[in-house]
Amino acid sequence: MLMGDTCTRGCRFCSVKTSRAPPPLDPHEPEHTAEALSRWGLGYVVLTSVDRDDLADGGARHFAETIIKIKQKAPTMLVEALTGDYAGDLDMVKVVATSGLDVYAHNMETTEELTPFVRDRRAKFRQSLRVLEAAKAAKPGLITKTSIMLGLELRKIDVDVVTFGQYMRPTKRHMKVEEYITPDTFELWRQRALDMGFLYCASGPLVRSSYKAGEAFIENVLKKRARKSDTAMADTAGDVAPSASV
Numbered sequence: 001m002l003m004g005d006t007c008t009r010g011c012r013f014c015s016v017k018t019s020r021a022p023p024p025l026d027p028h029e030p031e032h033t034a035e036a037l038s039r040w041g042l043g044y045v046v047l048t049s050v051d052r053d054d055l056a057d058g059g060a061r062h063f064a065e066t067i068i069k070i071k072q073k074a075p076t077m078l079v080e081a082l083t084g085d086y087a088g089d090l091d092m093v094k095v096v097a098t099s100g101l102d103v104y105a106h107n108m109e110t111t112e113e114l115t116p117f118v119r120d121r122r123a124k125f126r127q128s129l130r131v132l133e134a135a136k137a138a139k140p141g142l143i144t145k146t147s148i149m150l151g152l153e154l155r156k157i158d159v160d161v162v163t164f165g166q167y168m169r170p171t172k173r174h175m176k177v178e179e180y181i182t183p184d185t186f187e188l189w190r191q192r193a194l195d196m197g198f199l200y201c202a203s204g205p206l207v208r209s210s211y212k213a214g215e216a217f218i219e220n221v222l223k224k225r226a227r228k229s230d231t232a233m234a235d236t237a238g239d240v241a242p243s244a245s246v
Contacts, residue, residue, distance in 0.1 A: 002029060002066060003059045007050035009120035013109070015170035021054060025062055034069035037077065044215050045070070046105075048082035053122065058084060060092035064099035071100040078102045078219055080145070088127045090134040097138040102222055103161075104135040105145040118175065133157040141225075143199075143218060147208075155196050161218060164189050164203040181205065 006022035007014075026032075037045055047066065052059040060083075067079055080103035086092035097104050110118045112125040132144050136158055145161035164186060169177050183204065190203035199221060 002033070002047060002049040003052050003062060004050060008053040009051045009122060011109070011119045011123065012175045013118055013167060013170075015174065016050060022050070022052065025052075025055070025059070030062065030066035030069045033066050034073045037070055038073040042074075042077060044078045044080070044219050046080045046082060046215065049084065051084040051120075053087060057092050057095070058086035058089065060086055060089075060095045064095050067096070067099040067101050078222055080105055080215070080218070082107070083131075085123060085127055085131050087122065088124075088130065090130065093131050093134045094138040097135040097142060101142075103143045103145055103218055104132075104139075105161075106131050106135070107147040109147065129157060132159055143221065145218075155198070160199040162193050162198050162201050163207050164193075164201070165207040166205040 003025055004022050006017045006019045008018065008020060008022060010018040033047075047063070049059060049063060055062075063081060063083060067081060070077060070079055079101045081096055081099075081101045082105040083093075083096055085106065106128060108125065108128050109115070109123075115123065115125040128146075132146060136142055136144050143160045144158070145163075146159055147163045147165065166181055167175070167177060169175065186203040186205065186207075190201045193201035193203070200218065
């Protein structure tokens with residue numbers, strides 16, 4: 001998790017510390033993060049962060065700098081960025097989306113009807129939809145991902161991956177669990193998501209937005225795309241290669 005452990009928002013389902021004035025950013029964090037990840041030799045990494053509404057850019061440039069440095073030190077590492085909404089600033093969404101990452105994730109969290117009761121008042125359902133749409137527009141072909149139990153509007157903006165999980169109450173100060181969903185119901189929603197055209201859906205009581213099975217699937221998709229691109233480039237090179245003279 002980048003940019004510290006203190007968030008400027010206070011969603012009713014989240015137990016992360018909140019403050020209007022978190023500590024300043026560590027300017028060395030992008031370099032240190034990239035160096036650590038390159039030493040670990042990971043194939044796929046998920047970066048996330050707290051919301052930093054106290055910063056003019058919401059921390060987007062800090063996030064992007066981290067991704068750029070990771071790719072410099074470990075070019076083959078696949079990077080997923082689970083970001084905030086940058087207060088609806090789509091230019092900042094573009095900064096992160098075009099930084100070299102492989103998967104742009106932003107969680108819707110809940111339905112439009114429940115958003116005012118579940119998420120911080122600054123987090124808006126339509127605003128989050130625009131974030132995911134802008135990420136895809138900034139880099140066509142970029143895989144976008146979210147966590148929500150709603151499908152139609154997410155498919156309209158071409159979100160690729162969705163995860164469905166069970167809300168678990170972190171403490172008694174947080175929202176109560178209204179219902180524990182059965183495995184059969186989770187499976188029903190998984191199948192509906194696939195029928196609607198999502199590339200992948202992880203659905204189950206213990207599923208979270210950063211879900212290992214989902215990462216493995218996305219990694220395979222990205223590798224297949226890379227192989228197809230390499231093959232296409234090789235074929236093109238073969239077509240334009242000069243004939244050998246005798």
